[in-house]
Amino acid sequence: MKFYKYMMKNKIKFEYIFLFLMSFQACAQGTLGNSTEERSTELQALFRIMDERRAIISPWLYYSDDQGDSDIGSFTLSGSSSYQIQLTQNEVVLESISMLFKAPESSILVSSSSASSKYHVFHSGGSETPTTGTGSYSKKYGIKGSFSPGDISNSDFNSLTGPVKRQNLSPFPPVPYGTLEHIYGEFSDLLLTFQIFNGSTTKTVHVELREAEFQIEASCELEIPYKKNVPFSIGFRTDGLLSQRAGSSFSILDGIFALSGSEITINDFQNTNLYSEILENLDTSGQVLVLYSCF
Secondary structure, three states: OHHHHHHHHHHHHHHHHHHHHHHHHHHHOOOOOOOHHHHHHHHHHHHHHHHOOEEOOOOEEEEEOOOOOOOOOEEEEEOOOEEEEEEEEEEEEEEEEEEEEEOOOOOOOOOOOOHHHOOOOOOOOOOOOOOOOOHHHHOOEEEEEEEOOOOOOOOOEEEOOEEEEEEEOOOOOOEEOEEEEEEEEEEEEEEEEEEEEOOOOEEEEEEEEEEEEEEEEOOOOOEEOOOOOOOOEEEEEOHHHHOOOOOOOOOHHHHHHOOOOOEEEEOOOOOHHHHHHHHHHHOOOOOOEEEHHHO
16 A cells, blocks of 8 residues: 555656646747746756656565476586585675666756856766766665575575575665666675585585675666566676686686685685685686576
8 A cells, every 4th residue: 555655646747747847838938938047947856756756576586596397406517527515504694775867768857057056967877987977876776684585505486487595675765757778786794605526536625705896887778767577687606606707718617627625715815816816706707607687
């Protein structure tokens, strides 16, 4: 009921905006018209109303591998050998996740040659730096705390991509209308233990990532309000941490088996070359973190 009332409120507000704009255009084309200053004031009020529109989203984080079977803690990867990998222990704590949005394509942009009334509304900012936008598009929207999904090797939901362990990211703050541009986040703890078999030898590998930041660039024009009939979901593919990413000549798995010993620890002070490669995988869009809502 609350969601319905919220959407109705936004619908009424949008209808008001439309009527206001029509009446403004009529006045602007009339005999007397409005002064530049009056038009500027009225348009700024209109843009403020449009800029304040908000939508509700309910995002999820889905943990799995890319194999689509029920055993999401076991997968196979290739390097110089075929590696059979089992996730035997895990501790995952998400510290924060936030989103940056781009203004709707249909937004009205107005500038004036008058030095006293220059204004630019609904600037989205850039995605690479990112450049700070204006209004509702000048900040990120998200949650911060300590969020644990539990054991990510055990599935509890069947998504369109197969079994996953899901993590609810609600309550998420209302977000502005437009399109999703970037997702940013940080894991305070991403502690994973793997058993890896290359056909002749088994190694136990401890991957220890702390305060590990990531970002995802939206791979499609994902419109807000979100209207798709599948959950707003972000995938975390465990296999992507260890697999060789596109454009890289370095194999993490081959590197692990080049080391002596049956137990290997990878963190920011042990086997740092492997650590850097895993962090790079985490921060590469589509490698570990995937926006499933774009599928």
